[in-house]
Amino acid sequence: MTNKSLTPDQIRQYNQEGYLIISAFLNEEEVKKLYHVAVDDSAISKHAINVNDSTGKRSKLSLWYKPGDDVYGLLTRSQQLVDSVDSLLDNPASAVCHFHSKLMQKEPRVGGAWEWHQDYGYWYKNEFLLPNQMMSVMVAITDANRENGCLQVIKGSHKMGRVEHGFAGEQVGASQRYVDLALKTMEHVFVELKAGDVLFFHSNILHRSEANLSDKPRWSMISCYNRQSNIGYNESSSSSASITPIDVVPNDALLTWDAAGLVEEGAGFLSKEADVALK
Ligand SMILES: O=C(O)CCC(=O)C(=O)O
Numbered sequence: 001m002t003n004k005s006l007t008p009d010q011i012r013q014y015n016q017e018g019y020l021i022i023s024a025f026l027n028e029e030e031v032k033k034l035y036h037v038a039v040d041d042s043a044i045s046k047h048a049i050n051v052n053d054s055t056g057k058r059s060k061l062s063l064w065y066k067p068g069d070d071v072y073g074l075l076t077r078s079q080q081l082v083d084s085v086d087s088l089l090d091n092p093a094s095a096v097c098h099f100h101s102k103l104m105q106k107e108p109r110v111g112g113a114w115e116w117h118q119d120y121g122y123w124y125k126n127e128f129l130l131p132n133q134m135m136s137v138m139v140a141i142t143d144a145n146r147e148n149g150c151l152q153v154i155k156g157s158h159k160m161g162r163v164e165h166g167f168a169g170e171q172v173g174a175s176q177r178y179v180d181l182a183l184k185t186m187e188h189v190f191v192e193l194k195a196g197d198v199l200f201f202h203s204n205i206l207h208r209s210e211a212n213l214s215d216k217p218r219w220s221m222i223s224c225y226n227r228q229s230n231i232g233y234n235e236s237s238s239s240s241a242s243i244t245p246i247d248v249v250p251n252d253a254l255l256t257w258d259a260a261g262l263v264e265e266g267a268g269f270l271s272k273e274a275d276v277a278l279k
């Protein structure tokens with residue numbers, strides 16, 4: 001990680017398009033550490049939730065609320081990541097908080113698709129009122145491309161505001177009618193990332209991903225951020241986490257601190273039954 005602030009141009013681009021890619025956000029050593037810890041992490045595999053797509057293909061994800069002193073937490077809490085988020089979220093007077101993080105494990109030939117949705121389509125159900133104060137950050141742990149099911153976005157669709165969501169198999173998806181209308185005038189972008197690249201995206205941007213039909217895994221970590229000023233009134237599992245300012249750590253913590261995988265007790269893993277948005 002470097003110590004570079006986002007430029008006014010990058011901030012403008014995020015506001016205009018609803019997403020921003022920063023290439024090589026992590027250096028090679030950082031990616032390697034993250035990857036090796038992730039694939040060996042027994043807490044991650046033990047708490048993995050299977051989510052089927054509409055064709056029955058299975059995606060695995062592990063989700064936790066409290067960013068700790070493990071490698072993921074140190075990345076989520078790093079000065080560079082938190083400062084970048086701070087410069088993109090609305091209401092700079094209020095502190096940046098962590099809503100939840102998840103490790104997305106799209107295994108070769110198994111990893112399923114994600115339907116078109118807005119993350120705020122879920123989070124609205126948690127009764128957060130202010131979508132401009134929420135965002136997701138995807139860190140590519142492996143390369144992500146068309147072959148292994150990279151994320152796709154509809155550029156500028158965050159400006160539509162929240163779209164109606166309903167069930168699509170086990171997942172919650174955005175109204176197909178509104179997706180179709182958006183695609184008439186807005187660009188459909190495949191967000192291909194190299195391991196170590198980071199994608200910042202607005203809580204209301206429409207996004208999806210295809211199944212992984214390749215023989216390469218597609219692993220990524222997604223951290224979701226919120227402002228302290230944005231209360232999730234129906235957010236019990238993390239009631240305090242999402243409005244507790246992040247305990248920021250230096251950028252070099254990821255490499256220099258003695259950090260490994262997730263600690264079972266501290267993280268507060270999600271079980272499928274417990275989540276209002278997955279139900
Ligand atoms: O990992 C992906 O391809 C998309 C996952 C996603 O959008 C989500 O979990 O909200």
Ligand SMILES: [Fe+2]
Nearest residue numbers: 117118119207
């Ligand atoms: Fe999403």
